[in-house]
Amino acid sequence: MAFTLPDLPYGYDALEPVISRATLTLHHGAHHRSYVEKLNALLKDDAPLEAIVRRTAVRAKEDARARAIFNNASQAWNHAFYWNSLRPRGGAAEPAGRLAERIKADFGGPEKLVQELKTAALGVFGSGWTWLVLAGGELRITTTANADSPIVHGKAPLLVFDVWEHAYYLDYQSRRAEYVSGVVDHLLNWEFAQHNFLKQEAAHV
Ligand code: MN3
Numbered sequence: 001m002a003f004t005l006p007d008l009p010y011g012y013d014a015l016e017p018v019i020s021r022a023t024l025t026l027h028h029g030a031h032h033r034s035y036v037e038k039l040n041a042l043l044k045d046d047a048p049l050e051a052i053v054r055r056t057a058v059r060a061k062e063d064a065r066a067r068a069i070f071n072n073a074s075q076a077w078n079h080a081f082y083w084n085s086l087r088p089r090g091g092a093a094e095p096a097g098r099l100a101e102r103i104k105a106d107f108g109g110p111e112k113l114v115q116e117l118k119t120a121a122l123g124v125f126g127s128g129w130t131w132l133v134l135a136g137g138e139l140r141i142t143t144t145a146n147a148d149s150p151i152v153h154g155k156a157p158l159l160v161f162d163v164w165e166h167a168y169y170l171d172y173q174s175r176r177a178e179y180v181s182g183v184v185d186h187l188l189n190w191e192f193a194q195h196n197f198l199k200q201e202a203a204h205v
Contacts, residue, residue, distance in 0.1 A: 002040045002044075003036050003039050003040055003049060003073075003076065004036065005028075005032060005033050005036045006080050006083070008024070008028050008083050009083055009084060010087070010088050012024045012025050012028075014088040015086060015088060015089075015187055018089075018179075018182035018183060018186050018187055019086075019167075019168075019171065019179075019182075019183075019187070020170065020171050022170055022171075023167070023168070023170045023171050026166070026170070027079075027162075027166060027167060028079075028083070031079070031166055032075075032076065032079040032080075035072045035073075035075040035076040035079065036072075036076050038068075038072040039052075039069065039072040039073050039076055042065070042068055042069050042072065043069050043073075049073055049076055049077045049080075050077060050151060052069065052073040053070065053073045053074045053077050053149060053151060053152060054151065054152055056069045056070035056073060057070055057074070057149075057152035070147065071146070071147040072147075074147040074148065074149050074152075075147045077149065077151070078129060078147065078149055078160065078162070079162070081157060081160050082129075082160050082161060082162050084189065084192050085159045085160050085161060085188065085189055085192055085193075086161070086183070086187045086188065086189055087187060087188075087189035087191070087192070089186055089187070093190075094110055094190060095110055095113075095190045095193065095194065096190065096194065097194060098194070098197065098198065098201070099158075099190070099193060099194040099197045099198075102139050102197070103139060106138055106139040106140075107139065113132075113139075113141075114184055114185070116141050117130060117132070117141055117180075117184050118177075118180050118181060118184055120141045120142075120143050121143070121161065121163050121176070121180040121184075122176060122177055122180060123143065124143045124145070124163045125145075126145065126146075127145065127146055127163070127164040127165065128143055128144055128145045128146060128148075128163055128164070129143065129144045129148075129149075129160050129161070129162060129163060129164075130142075130143050130160065130161055130163055130180075131143065131144065131150055131155075131157050131158075131159065131160045132157070132158045132159040132160075132193060133150045133155040133156060133157050133158060134155065134156045134158060134197065134200050135150075135154065135155040135156070137204075139158070140155070142155065143163075156196070156200045157196065158192075158193040158196045158197050158200075159188060159189070159190075159192065159193045159196075161180075161183050161184075161188070163176065163180070167179065
């Protein structure tokens with residue numbers, strides 16, 4: 001069965017004004033689509049995307065074909081996770097419940113976490129991703145370059161946002177800080193993070 005482009009969990013204009021309809025249409029309809037189509041051209045496989053990512057990551061350094069599959073499979077996975085990490089404005093604006101307790105314990109509170117997310121995203125040199133992960137039982141912020149993903153480094157992602165230029169250039173040109181502030185302050189889906197956090201906790205009891 002071929003890999004498919006998942007629908008966005010909201011409309012193309014749902015993230016305005018932080019992310020415009022034009023950006024989202026291009027980002028999902030052209031960039032994300034292209035990763036899925038290239039992956040289908042490279043590989044016929046029934047395994048879940050996550051399994052393809054993990055399997056090819058091991059050989060990606062020395063094997064050009066494995067690298068091409070990894071890059072497209074991981075970008076397809078990362079983008080699907082990114083769409084779910086964002087929410088139209090107006091939903092739950094802050095972490096709650098068990099996740100909020102852990103944020104207080106591991107970062108000192110939501111304001112500190114937000115600041116650290118912004119700093120990390122601005123520190124990504126070139127193309128990459130900024131993640132909130134659970135690693136070794138602790139919440140951590142991590143960044144990855146290009147197509148790389150925490151799922152191949154033993155870390156469980158809770159939230160991600162894209163800091164490739166294609167995520168913001170139409171709206172902000174080189175002003176990455178404005179995009180990052182808009183996303184972190186207004187669009188992060190803390191309910192999705194909480195869902196991922198509780199799933200991890202349940203799996204490690
Ligand atoms: Mn992207």
